Amino acid sequence: MGRRRERGGVASMSEDLLANIVRRLPATSFAAAACVCTSWRRACSQILSRPKLASALSLNPSAPIALQEVVDKVLSEPIFPHFAIVYAGLGFDLAVVLQYISRKLGARTPVIVTRDAGVIGMDAATNEVKEVELEDESEDNEIHIDIARGIVLTVGFVPGLKVDCIPLVRPAKEPAMVDKFIMDIREYSTSISGCASPVGLIMFGDESADIKCFVEKLDIAMPVETAIVGDERGNFLYRSANNLRNVHGSQKCHDDAVALVFAKERNSTPGVGEIRFHVALSDGVSVVGPTYKAVSVRARDDVTWLTAKREGQAEILDGESILNEIYGEMNNRIEFPEYYIRVTKRRKHAIGAEKAKLITSLSFHLVRGGDEEYLYVDGAGIKTGDCFQFYYANPAAALTSRNDVTASLRSLNLGCNSKSCYQVAGAASNAGKSEVFGGLLFACCGRRLFFFGRPNVDTSPFVENFPGAPLAGIYCGGEIGRCSMRPEEQGSQGESSTRCCCHVYSTVYLVMSYTPARPGATTLRG
CATH class of the missing domain: 2.40.30 (Elongation Factor Tu (Ef-tu); domain 3)
Structure with a gap:
């Protein structure tokens, strides 16, 4: 009788009913369900077979409540966290945030927590994209930092890719170890994919370090296919999945920068498609x-x-x-x-x-x-x-360039919103069709409300082209974005290879897209 009851319970549950149940679970329960048995693991894999970016912004004036709100929102739906980025306001203790997020996502999830001049994100309550300046100025022009002023949590699930944090270390009273930084990135990518070139790098530099020359050297070392974006100068903490890399806070060295490295898996799950990073730049100088x-x-x-x-x-x-x-x-x-x-x-x-x-x-x-x-x-x-x-900084030039970015993103012609990116694998209507599943934005701190005279100027190219897709961003002290010179600025004597990676008064867009594997494909194309 006992065996019959067992078969009539969990074991005999139809695949459709099982999928309907686990699809409704929050992330923590979803992860636990995937460990119950083979059939449950298979159901969870079908539900979360495509990449996903989950992101939320909270403007609650209480830092602990705001942190709890973004975590609850991001983990309210199924997701396996492969990486996390936190943009925090002035009222947050970065070490406390890092410890809390690490505890929620698990020790193997690489996390970067950073702060600069402002945050951009999708409100946890309304899903409306908002731009938030960290300074709270009163009528007497005094700056108050006793409130949180916004926090954005972004968690990514990127099947077919492996992700980890790799720091740029500077030993005490010595130059930064740039060559080691580059070799560490190459070695990590090689260990995952067999290729020394990762798919992309998201960098965060320390406000006390001038990392322009480091970024230039990284640009030389990586092929043009590797996307490089980030924030040149801010405050950050990180936690790598590899404990040997977690040297932040050591008295013997300082971290001038950290890179979140995305490398393609050599032996990925059969049927996994391809994730691509697209970089666009809106400059604002003439x-x-x-x-x-x-x-x-x-x-x-x-x-x-x-x-x-x-x-x-x-x-x-x-x-x-x-x-x-x-x-x-x-x-x-x-x-x-x-x-x-x-x-x-x-x-x-x-x-x-x-x-x-x-x-x-x-x-x-x-x-x-x-x-x-x-x-x-x-x-x-x-x-x-x-x-x-x-x-010189020029709002008119910035608006013109912003319009060019809008057209450039439209030309991707991916034709989807976030809803189609979360469908169960096997939906024939989207087979082989590329989808945008999210984006990150790095905007100059000078390109805020007072520069344009109206809000949401820099977020509109992404929002208009990919409505509903998750978007998170930060106002920077220097924007990193790898792009070649525009044709009209190229000279006739070999200048076509001239590149600029560190920008001013610009906004850098990182758009993440996914192309499902063709029917019958068994491995990720490498």
Whole structure:
């Protein structure tokens, strides 16, 4: 009798009924159900066979309640967490957030918790996309940080990919170990896929480190197929699935950056399709004035002092003379413009024992001012003979570029919203059709409400093209986005390989798409 009752209970439950039950479970219960037996595991795998990005924003003024709200929302539906990214407001203790998220998602889930100038996300209660500035300014212009000011949790399930955090370590009183960082990424990707090139990297840099030159070297080391995006300067904590990499907080070293590395699995589950990363850039600066060539260059305390001359002329100009020329060129087009110089650098780079390559790259440096001796700009790495031009932040240019991104995302012609991305595998209507299942956005902290005069300008290209698809973002102190030069900016002497990875007044879009395996396919195409 006992055996008959067992067969008449769980064991005899129809596959449709079983799928209907487990589909309604929250993430924690769903994960437990997958461990019950083979039939339950099979049902769970069918329900969650396609990639998924779950994301939520809470604006609750209480940090503990806000943290609980985003966790409850993200884990309210089935998901296996392969990675998590948290964008936190000023009222959150990053260490507390990291510990809490790690406990909820499990020790094997890589997690990055970061903070910069603001957050972007989908409200946990309304699913409305909101842009949130971290500063809470009163009428007396005082900044209050005694409230949470928003937190965004994003959890990803990416079948066919493996994900982990890899840090860029700087030992005490020594330079950052950039070559080791690159080799660690290559070795991790090789161990997973047999190929040294990952599908994509999401980087977060420390506010105390200038990582432009590190990103340039990473760009050289990785093929163009590898997507690279991120936040150049902020505050972050992380936890890798590999405990040997969890060196953050050590007195012997400092983490200048951390990368979330996505590598394609060599032997993935049969029938798994292909995940792709698409990167788009909306820039917001315009060129002004002639091209200059640096004559004398001095670097001190992360500031470069330089003199220069107009290209093709012999007269050496001091900082005041250069700025007066630029002011004249501007002719009051913008009342209080913010200036940058964009430097063209030709350098030899080598990774480890590899043969050095001559690479042309571009780097933006904020202009601090000038006097009768020098022009002063932020950052280092400029050399005598480098050419540069001035750029200024331009809302009109940003809007035009934003419209180009909208058209570019539309040209993906993926034609789906988030609902179709969560259908059970085997839906014939979508067989072989690409789907967008989410996106991340990295926007300059200068491109907020006061820059455009209205909200939601930078989120609209994604929201309009992929309504309902999860979107999360952060306002950055420097945007990382790997892209080639636009055709109109390329020269005729080999400049087509010129690249710029670190941007100013821009917004970088990372769009994640999925193409199901064709009927009869048994392995992930590598």
